[in-house]
Structure formats: C-alpha cells, structure tokens
Amino acid sequence: MKSKKSYTPIKVLLSYVALLALVTAVGWFLYSENTVYNKLEDKIAFEKTKILKVSKLFSNIYKAESLGRKTIQTNSEKDFKSYLIETDSLKSRIDTLKQIVTTEYQKTLLDSVAYLLSEKTKNIQQLKAIKNKAEDEVSVNNAINEITRMESKLRKLVLRDFAKNPEQLGSYQRNVLRKYVDYLNQNIPDDSTNTLSKKASDSILANSKKLLTSVKLKAEKKKESLNFQENKLLKNEIAISEQLRKVLRIIEREIIINSIKNNTLKEKSLKKVNTVITASAIIGLILTLFFSILIVSDYSKSQLYKKQLEAANFKTKKLLKSREQLISTVSHDLKTPLSTIVGYTELLGNSDVNTKQSYFVKNIKNSSEYITQLVQDLLDFSQIEAGKITIEKVPFLLPEVINDVAKNIQTVYKQKNIDLVIHVDEKLNNRIVGDPFRLKQILSNIIGNAYKFTEEGFIKINAYKTTDDSFFSISIEDSGIGIAKGSQKLVFEEFTQANDNIEKKYGGTGLGLSICQKIIAILGGNLKLVSEFGKGSTFVIELPLLFDTSLNVTSEIEKRIFLNTKNYTFIVIDDDINLLNLTSSVLKQEKHHVLSFDNAVKALEAIKTTQFDFIITDIQMPVMDGFSFIEKLKNSNYTTYKNQPIIALTGRGDLEYSVFTKAGFTTVLKKPYSPKVLLETIQNILENNELPTVDINKSEEITSSKLYSLEPLKEFLNNDNEALYEVLNQFVESSEENLAHLENAIKEKDIFEINAIAHRIAPMFKQIEANEIATILNILERDNLEKSDLENLWNSLHTKTDLLFTALQKEIV
Incomplete structure (x- = not known):
C-alpha cells in the first residue's frame, strides 16, 4: 500500500492556532475596552459625586436664604449669627467643590457663587441697619400715645367716657354729647396737687403733642425713604438669590451633561464589546466548522487508511506467524534427521572404521553440528522476535557457570595453543539471582567466538562488581583477529559478519552476537565491544546484580x-x-x-x-x-x-x-x-516458609541438541549405578510398551488417547533431558493436535526413541 502523508495534525494545529489568535485578539480588545469602561465608570461616579455636592449646596443655599429672611423679619442678632455660620459652611463647601471640578469655567462660576454670598451677607446687614432706623418712628408714636394717656390722667373727658362706640352714634347725638363733654372739661375743678393750672397743662400737652406730631411727620417721610431702600435691598436680595440658583444650575447642568456624555461613551463601549464578542463568536463558529469539516474529512481518510493498515498489519502478522511456523517446522524437520545423522554418526564413529571412513564421519559430524547450531540460532532468534523468550530468576553460583562454559569450550578447541585465564572477584562467590541458562547461552556464544577467531595466544575472562554494586560485569578478552572499527556495529546485526572472508574461513550464521545482545537487553543489561583489527577483541557483559538472601544450604x-x-x-x-x-x-x-x-x-x-x-x-x-x-x-x-x-x-x-x-x-x-x-x-x-509461586504456564525450551543426559537421573539416585541401571531397564521396557500403545492410538487417530499417553511418558524423557523427544511428546499432548501431523510426528518420535534406547542399552551394558 502506498504511504500517504497525513496533514491532519497540521490542520488541527492550525485550527488551534487560529482559535488561539482569535481568543488572544478578543481578549486584548476586551482588556482594552474594560480599561476604558472602568475609566468611564470612575468618571461617572466622579460626576455623580459632584452632582450630589451641588445638590447639597442647593439645599444649604435654601437653608441660608431661609435664615436670611428670618433675620430680616426678626432683626434678631442670634438669627443673624446663625445665618453667618451657615454662610461660612457654604463657602467651605464651595471651596471643596472647586477642588473636584474639572473646568476653569466651573471654578469661575463657583467663585461668583462665593462672591454673591458675600454680597448677600452685606445686603442683609444693610437691611438690618434700616430696620434699626425704623425703630425711631416707633419711639415717636410711643411718646404721642404717652401724652394722650397723660391727657386722660388730667381728667380731660372724651366721648368714649360716655359711649363705648361714639362713631356709631348719630350726628345729632354725637354733637350734643361732644358739647356736654366740652362743658364738663371746662368746669373740672383743679387738682390741689398740681402746681400748674389746667390751662397751662393743656398748653404744655398740646405743644408737646404738636411737636411730636411734627417729628412723626418727619419720621414718616424718612420711613418712606427707608421703605424705598428696603424694597430696593429686598429686590437686590431676590436678585442675588436668583443669581445664586442660576449659577448653581449652570454648574449642575454642565456636570449632568458631562455625566450623560460619559454614560453615552459607556453605552458605546458596551455596544462595541457586544459587537466584537458576537463577531468573534461567529468567526469562531465558522473557524470551528471549517476546521471540523477538514478534520472530519481527514479522519474519514485516516479511518480508511487505518483499515488498510490493519489489513496490512494482519497480513504482516500472518506472514510473521507463517514465518515463525515455517522456521519452527523447518527447524523441527531438520532436527529430526539431524538427530538421526548425529546419532548414527556417533554409533558409526564408535564402530570399527578405517582412517578414510573416520575422516568421512568427522566431516559428517562437523557439518551436522554446524546445521544443528544454525537451526538452534534460528529458533532462538524466532522466539526473541516473537517475544516468547522466558526469563528465570533462580539462585546460582556465577563462578561455576563461567568455569563450566569456558572449560567445555576449551575441550572442543583443545588442539589450539590458547591459554585460558579465568578470574572471578571474591565478592561474587555468593549465590546470585538470575537466569543461569541464558547466561550460559550468552557466554557460550561469546567465548566460542573468542576461541573460533583466535589461533594462539590467550583468552582472559574476568568477572567483577561495578563501582555502584548494582551490576556485575564479565569481560571476555582474546588475542584473536580483532574487528575493524568500521565493522564493529555490523557484528550485532542479524545474518551479518564483520567481512565476507570470515564466513568463508570460519563459518557461522551471523546470528550469535545479535541473539546475545537481545537476550542481555531483556535481562536488563548491556553488551559492549572494544576491538582493534589484528590485536584482538574484548566483549564486556553487564547484568543486574542481586544476591540470594534466602536460606543457603551449600551442600x-x-x-x-x-x-x-x-x-x-x-x-x-x-x-x-x-x-x-x-x-x-x-x-x-x-x-x-x-x-x-x-x-x-x-x-x-x-x-x-x-x-x-x-x-x-x-x-x-x-x-x-x-x-x-x-x-x-x-x-x-x-x-x-x-x-x-x-x-x-x-x-x-x-x-x-x-x-x-x-x-x-x-x-x-x-x-x-x-x-x-x-x-x-x-x-x-x-518450616512454614513462604512457598515460591510456580510458573505452571512456562513453556519448555530445548536447551541442548544432545540425545540425552543421565546426570539428573544420577542426582535422583545419588550416583547409585546399580539403581541407575535398574531404572534405565525399567524405563526402556515401559517406554517401549507405551510407545506401542501410542502407535496404535496414532493409527486410529484417537486424539484423547494420544494426549493421555504422551502426557504420561513425557516427564521421564524430560528427566533424562531427551529434549527432542520431549518436544515431540509435548506436541502430541496438545488438545489442538492436527491429525494430518500425526504420521510425521510418529516417524520422528520412532526414529529418535530407537536411537535413544540403543544408546541407553550401551549405558546399561
């Protein structure tokens, strides 16, 4: 399938960038408008404060005018003082208002208000002075009234002495009564206590009354003049008061106009914000829809590609599974005849053969071993690739593992003049926890390569703890052919050699080091290489170090x-x-x-x-x-x-x-x-110790291509040879009997019976490490056993068991 580049992530990124840009722009605009809006709010609040102060000033002016009118009416000094206190308070409020107004015009108007208040105070003082002058007329009137009362005291009679309401009498009656009153007044006797005569008294009183009347006339004329001045001042007072209110209304109107202007700007700002938010929402919706359509379109395509990839993946997995099955089948089919070849080669080698035949047998054996190793490498590689490799964590002694592997390989290459030097740090003499089988597999490969590519000289194996004590290292140094620097990475790749000449001269599949590197990585370690062409190589294995802390019975x-x-x-x-x-x-x-x-x-x-x-x-x-x-x-x-x-x-x-x-x-x-x-x-x-959990599902692995090993059985029987031969005899006899039953079940294709017999006899073959036979029995033990495979499996099993039983008969003899 042709690979198609997906632009979906870019489109998603662009959509987020566009929306982010939109949100950022709108956010910045809203922030700016909010700043303006807050300033307008502050201005409006400020204008409202001024309006309140002006309104309070109005109220105080009305109060001052009321006190002023009361002062004019009562001419009271106390009321005048109250008026002056209120006027001073008004001036203080005007000064405060001047500090918060923003225009010079308003300040000028407030100055005029203060001036008018001063004029108003002067005017009231003048009215108060006029009032004081008007009191002279009152004094004259009081004097005339007093003289009139004196006339009464001098016993001068009047009409009222005889009639309560003389003005209501008729003219005749009133004239008669007046003549009578005059007569009586003329004939009133003098008071002996008075020094003045009645006539003289009348003259004094008359002159005084005349004088006071003259004074009254002058006072009335002056009063007319004062009334004119008073009226003028009152008009001036009214004019001043009106002018005060007018000035304050101008100030108030100007403040209200500014407040309305600010409110208008505030509404415009709100409308602008609303417009921008609406427009942003519409743009955001359009962008969302646009990119959603693009993304959904890409998603549909990706789903299509996904299905195609799934189909390709399924096909790939199927191919990999087929490859795995193919390798497994081919390896199995190869190992069956190889076991036969190896077995008969050993039998042939142990028989009487001449030199030429011995040479042929040796070549056959070498070729068989090469193919066996190739098959084993392919199986290991296949298991690692499929993730089916299993790792154990069991206690073991590292020096024993290293010595066993190195000594066994040394025996194979004993014809080479190579010194083997092994040194294990004493700190590693205690039991450690790990997978000894995998470690043996790694060491066998690397030490085997060291022997293979070294004709003479030395191989040094050194095991030690790392500086942080969390790992242990095993270095394998040889004095062999070495690896060129440009080829050192190649040796860890599958089916690759350092150069073409190596395969021709030394052989090998090119899988060994690749398998080692993968297994070491699975174990949590790493593999390093230091080499110089012509001067040898050093491989360093580093693996996690964990000591066994459980009860350690050494023997x-x-x-x-x-x-x-x-x-x-x-x-x-x-x-x-x-x-x-x-x-x-x-x-x-x-x-x-x-x-x-x-x-x-x-x-x-x-x-x-x-x-x-x-x-x-x-x-x-x-x-x-x-x-x-x-x-x-x-x-x-x-x-x-x-x-x-x-x-x-x-x-x-x-x-x-x-x-x-x-x-x-x-x-x-x-x-x-x-x-x-x-x-x-x-x-x-x-001892009531905690029992380890057993991995029942752990698959069996072929750990060796050899036909069998009696070491586990000898361990069971405590190296009792007599018991060993007895067990082997019994094993061969019972196995031949069971295999006969198995052959009949296979002919009848009775899967249940095949499973039962295979399960029953497999453990003993595993016990003596007849692993190839055990592998076939494991297959026959499976419930999903294919009937078409039975014949091939039986033929392979029959061949291997014949070889095994022949070899065991020799052991018994």
Whole structure:
C-alpha cells in the first residue's frame, strides 16, 4: 500500500492556532475596552459625586436664604449669627467643590457663587441697619400715645367716657354729647396737687403733642425713604438669590451633561464589546466548522487508511506467524534427521572404521553440528522476535557457570595453543539471582567466538562488581583477529559478519552476537565491544546484580542431614511407574517411609488405615485424576486425614498456580523436577516458609541438541549405578510398551488417547533431558493436535526413541 502523508495534525494545529489568535485578539480588545469602561465608570461616579455636592449646596443655599429672611423679619442678632455660620459652611463647601471640578469655567462660576454670598451677607446687614432706623418712628408714636394717656390722667373727658362706640352714634347725638363733654372739661375743678393750672397743662400737652406730631411727620417721610431702600435691598436680595440658583444650575447642568456624555461613551463601549464578542463568536463558529469539516474529512481518510493498515498489519502478522511456523517446522524437520545423522554418526564413529571412513564421519559430524547450531540460532532468534523468550530468576553460583562454559569450550578447541585465564572477584562467590541458562547461552556464544577467531595466544575472562554494586560485569578478552572499527556495529546485526572472508574461513550464521545482545537487553543489561583489527577483541557483559538472601544450604549432604532430623511417612501417587520409582527413591534415600501407588483409588483405600505425613500426587492420571483425588479425600471422614500437606506433580501448562491452591494443594512441582527442588519444597513446608509461586504456564525450551543426559537421573539416585541401571531397564521396557500403545492410538487417530499417553511418558524423557523427544511428546499432548501431523510426528518420535534406547542399552551394558 502506498504511504500517504497525513496533514491532519497540521490542520488541527492550525485550527488551534487560529482559535488561539482569535481568543488572544478578543481578549486584548476586551482588556482594552474594560480599561476604558472602568475609566468611564470612575468618571461617572466622579460626576455623580459632584452632582450630589451641588445638590447639597442647593439645599444649604435654601437653608441660608431661609435664615436670611428670618433675620430680616426678626432683626434678631442670634438669627443673624446663625445665618453667618451657615454662610461660612457654604463657602467651605464651595471651596471643596472647586477642588473636584474639572473646568476653569466651573471654578469661575463657583467663585461668583462665593462672591454673591458675600454680597448677600452685606445686603442683609444693610437691611438690618434700616430696620434699626425704623425703630425711631416707633419711639415717636410711643411718646404721642404717652401724652394722650397723660391727657386722660388730667381728667380731660372724651366721648368714649360716655359711649363705648361714639362713631356709631348719630350726628345729632354725637354733637350734643361732644358739647356736654366740652362743658364738663371746662368746669373740672383743679387738682390741689398740681402746681400748674389746667390751662397751662393743656398748653404744655398740646405743644408737646404738636411737636411730636411734627417729628412723626418727619419720621414718616424718612420711613418712606427707608421703605424705598428696603424694597430696593429686598429686590437686590431676590436678585442675588436668583443669581445664586442660576449659577448653581449652570454648574449642575454642565456636570449632568458631562455625566450623560460619559454614560453615552459607556453605552458605546458596551455596544462595541457586544459587537466584537458576537463577531468573534461567529468567526469562531465558522473557524470551528471549517476546521471540523477538514478534520472530519481527514479522519474519514485516516479511518480508511487505518483499515488498510490493519489489513496490512494482519497480513504482516500472518506472514510473521507463517514465518515463525515455517522456521519452527523447518527447524523441527531438520532436527529430526539431524538427530538421526548425529546419532548414527556417533554409533558409526564408535564402530570399527578405517582412517578414510573416520575422516568421512568427522566431516559428517562437523557439518551436522554446524546445521544443528544454525537451526538452534534460528529458533532462538524466532522466539526473541516473537517475544516468547522466558526469563528465570533462580539462585546460582556465577563462578561455576563461567568455569563450566569456558572449560567445555576449551575441550572442543583443545588442539589450539590458547591459554585460558579465568578470574572471578571474591565478592561474587555468593549465590546470585538470575537466569543461569541464558547466561550460559550468552557466554557460550561469546567465548566460542573468542576461541573460533583466535589461533594462539590467550583468552582472559574476568568477572567483577561495578563501582555502584548494582551490576556485575564479565569481560571476555582474546588475542584473536580483532574487528575493524568500521565493522564493529555490523557484528550485532542479524545474518551479518564483520567481512565476507570470515564466513568463508570460519563459518557461522551471523546470528550469535545479535541473539546475545537481545537476550542481555531483556535481562536488563548491556553488551559492549572494544576491538582493534589484528590485536584482538574484548566483549564486556553487564547484568543486574542481586544476591540470594534466602536460606543457603551449600551442600546436599547438609540438606539431607537437616531433613533427617525426623523421618516422615510419604504417600506417592503417579501413573508413570518410572517417575513413581524415582520420587520414591529420593525419599527413601532420606530415610523416609514411602507408600507408592500407580492409581489414586488404591491410594485412597490405603489412606483409610494408614497414618501419614505427606502426600505427593500426579495430576493427570487415568481412573481418577489429582483434583478428584483431593476432593474425595477432603470430603471423606478418614480419621487418618488431618489436613496434611499435599504436593501436586504436573506436566500441564494450561492451568494457573492459583487453580491448584484453591483446590486444596499446598504447592505444585512441575515435571521434570530435581531431587534438590523436591527436598527444598518439603523443607519449606516443614518450616512454614513462604512457598515460591510456580510458573505452571512456562513453556519448555530445548536447551541442548544432545540425545540425552543421565546426570539428573544420577542426582535422583545419588550416583547409585546399580539403581541407575535398574531404572534405565525399567524405563526402556515401559517406554517401549507405551510407545506401542501410542502407535496404535496414532493409527486410529484417537486424539484423547494420544494426549493421555504422551502426557504420561513425557516427564521421564524430560528427566533424562531427551529434549527432542520431549518436544515431540509435548506436541502430541496438545488438545489442538492436527491429525494430518500425526504420521510425521510418529516417524520422528520412532526414529529418535530407537536411537535413544540403543544408546541407553550401551549405558546399561
């Protein structure tokens, strides 16, 4: 499929940039407008303050005018003082208002208000003076009234003395009464106390009254003049008051106009903001829709591309799976005849052959070993690429691993004059936790290469802790041909050699170092190379360092002594007679009492009447499997069963560890297992130690292409040769019988029976490390076994078992 560049991320980025730019612009505009708006708000508030002050000034002026009118009316000094206090307060308020007005015109108007107030005060003072002058007339009137009262005291009669309302009398009556009053006044006797005569008194009174009347006339004329002045001043007062109000109204109107102007600007700002926000929302919506359409369009295309990629990916995975299956199948099909070739070559090499034939056998063997290594490398590479490689974390001794690998390789290249020097730091003598098998695989490859490319000189292997104690390093230095600097990276690539001549001269597939580098990376370390062409190479392996802190029993003898502190009774159940005998032998060597059964039903019958301490049982057995056995045992009322530990033995890889513990098993041992593992498991149970979780699903791996190894079996039997030969005899006989049953089941294509037989006999083949045979049995054990593969698998199995049994017969002899 043609690769098409996707512009979706760019479009998404542009859409975000455009929206961000829009938001930024709108934000900046809103910020600017908000600043303007706040300033207008401050101005409006300021104008409102001025309006309030002007209104307060109006109120105070009205109050001052009221006090002024009261002063004019009462002519009271107290009221005048109150007026003056209020006027001073008004002047103070005017000064305050002057400080907050913004125009010179307003300040001038306020100055005129202050001036008018001063004029108003002067005017009131003048009116007050006029009022004081008007009081002279009152004094004259009082004098005339007093003289009139004096006339009454001199007994001069008047009409009122005889009629209460003389003006209401008729003219005749009033004239008669007046003549009578005059007559009486003329004939009133003189008062003996008066020194003046009646006539003289009348004359004095008349003259005084005449004088006062004259004065009154002058006062009335003056009053007219004062009234004119008063009226003038009152008009002036009214004019001043009107002028004050006019000036204040002008100020107020100007302030209100400014406030209205600011409010108008405020409304315009709000409208502008509203317009911009609306426009921004519309633009944002348009941009969103536009880019959404573009993105949705690209998304549709990407979905199409995704489907195409998924189809291509599926095809690629299928091809990779096919490649993996092809490599596995080809490797398997190659290893089957290779095993036959290697086996017969060894048999042929051990027979009587002449020199020429021995040369042919040697070449056949070398070629077979080369092809075997190639097949193994392809399998390892395929497993790493598929992510199926498994890593263990078990305790081991690093010096033993290094020595074993190096010594074995030295034996192969013993004809070369090469000094092997091994040095391991004493700090690494304790057990460390890791994967010893993978470490052996790495060391075998690198040390093997060192021997291969070194004709003479030395190979130095040095193991030490790194400075931070979190890693340990193993350096492999040789004095071989070395690697040119430009080719050093190539040696870690698949199917690549440093140069073409190396493959021709030394052989090799070009996979070894690539596999080593990948495995080291999986282990959490790294691989370094320092080399100079013609002067040798140094490979440095760095791996995480973790010491084993668990109970470390250094020897099996100490372990046995520890276990032999008490003898226990074990019930062992296994349908495979060979493994049954092996497990029983290990326990018997520890002086324990063992009751062995090849059938779970028989074991249950014996348990009814037998006191015991442990049960060790296989899981997949005919008649009654391990799960059914433990269920019946737990549901029974046997007095001998008191929840004793039950250890499961299994070769199944389809069940989780929790399945066994939930069923009631104490722990699980996976077949094949070593005596050491069995005894350590029993010891952990006795000491109530935490039992390690067993990876039941861990797949079996071919760790060697050799036909078999009796070392595990010898370990089981404590190197008892007689017991070994007996077990081997029994194993060969029972295996031949089982294989005959297997052949019949394969002919009948009875998958269930094939699975059962393969499962039953596989553990013993694994126990003696007949790994190629065990691999075929593992395939035959699978439920998804293809019937079309049965014939090829049987032929391969038959060939390998014939070779194995022939070799084992020689061991027995």
